[in-house]
Amino acid sequence: MDFITQHPVLVVSLAKIVGLMFVLMTTLAYLSWFERKVIAHIQSRWGPYYVGAHGLLQPLADGVKFLFKEDLTPPGADRFVYILAPMLALTLAMTTLALIPFGPPSVQWLGESTLIVADSSIGLMFVFAITSIGVYGVALAGWSSNSKYPLLGGLRSSAQMISYEVALTLAVVGVVLLSGTLNFNEMIQSQSGYYLHFVPRWNVVPQIVGFLCYFMSAVAETNRAPFDLPEGETELVGGFHTEYSSFKFAMFFMAEYANMITVSCLATILFFGGWLSPFPESWTFMRYLPPVGLLALAVYLAYDTVVLARGIARIQLIVVTAGALVIGLACLHPVVLAIIQGPFWFLLKVGLIMFFYVWTRATLPRLRYDQLMSFGWKFLLPVALANLVITALVKVWPMLVNHG
């Protein structure tokens, strides 16, 4: 007991970690639903439809299915590494989110900033540190399966991830130069203000080249289409996780989504002003967007419940509608309204970037491996470097002029 009273930060941190884990796990499950739904609608299909209303219970069914599948270990596999690989992939992918600020540091509880688990003075460096170890999950999974397709997939993806990490980092350094800090909250605060009183002063405006480089290399870094060669099923069966089944496979799946979330969060923070609202302070009515949006959702769901749904789906829809209604009404309370502003804008931006991710996947065909490598090294890297040099020159120019 003494130990705990000596270190109150442990209790608060633990509470925040548990909360984040809970939200994250649900989000990861529903991202698969989101992706399938979006791709289906892009391709004029319905997507998941039968398990619950709008297929909303599909993730649950998938989870149960994963749990009850037989857990195979291929003969001759290196057991320890074989088990370690998916755990490493998922843990590292989820750890990065501890450094992400979901809202302004002014939202506090027990004297600790509530909406970020670990506010490090060099948060960006730590995110890169953790994502750079993420390669091990993929490489080791490929090696330990003792099978040739996973090995090829693992080799490919580790080469790809190392190559694109360079471009990714260089694309971000421009932003670091502009804001002059590595702390996420300070970075976001440096983006406040407006051009012409209504265009937000986000880094994406001066750093548009940096953002495009970042996004392309981020897609490659997370092994997503059109850069999903590590799991190119036409040539490699299933890539590095061919031999994995049951929950270990699910762990790789979740790690991929967690990485997507991290990368989108990073893009939001670095280029789109994080938890800042895109509208000027004077537009006070915009503060009511979160409750109004939720209430509109509730109205739509209520219409759905009455007109479309049948049987169990109808009961489920009633529950969801009631939830949206209650949360929407709660958001009208001034205290809740103030707290909800930061997270609302942050999550909205992250969601839009995630949508963009899925959109790319549905639109673009896969690259060939040599095209991928030459694109990374011969195009993305030089462009990111040029962007960095120009940013540095622009930043230093006033000083040079004044001295000369």
Next chain:
Amino acid sequence: MSIVPISYYLVLSAVLFGLGIVAFVVKRNIITIFMAIELMLNAVNLAFVAFARAHNQLDGLVFVFFVIVVAAAESAVGLAIIITVYQNRQTLNLERINLLKF
């Protein structure tokens, strides 16, 4: 909150360096021997950081930075050499790569 004495770090650094030397001598695979060198570099880095803290100066940290950069360059070239050696000799065992040995 009390702080761990610097001497603890120094002892750990010495032990790791010694283990690195043992690995360097005992192992027979070129890649593992190369890893032993990295282990020794790491041990030295720990001593650098500990001394930097003890003297409250930043020079030690800057040195660690340089050591890491040099290690990166060294491992890039070293691994390229290892791949070439393997292509020529089909083995990674150091004792079988003995053409120049008298």
Next chain:
Amino acid sequence: MTLPFIMFFVCAALAVIGALTLILAREPIHSALALVLVMVSLAVLYLLLGAEFIAAVQIIVYAGAIMVLFVFVIMLLNAGVEERTDYSKLAKFAGLPLGIFLSLALAYWMLESFIGKQIANGLGGTNASVSTRELSAQLFQKYLFPFEATSILILIAILGALVLAKKDE
């Protein structure tokens, strides 16, 4: 026991276990993983010493780039279990005892030397962590020339690796 002490002993134990595994493991991949363990626990120790930036660089460059390269090469060459050839009797019998002796001697010497005596039992400076700003100021002003020299070194290393890896026509 306070938190820093627990952290120190856990990480020190992990580092030593990792180093021992590096020696004892026969699969090169296991050795590489053990080395990654050592590096990550050393990074935590750097955090404990207040060197945040160095800790991050340690993980990014060492664990995230150099060791990935090692693992990549091991996978590429498909290096199997290390064979135990006994050409050198000296290494076999004298290696381990001499290594242990050396590390103990080194520890003793570090603690008993002129510098060591001054700081051995001191607590060393403040608890505050080093700011990245100060570190970079040091790096780009006092050590600017070595910094530029390392950049040329890296360029040469890239060229060297390319030349070595190039296939003969």
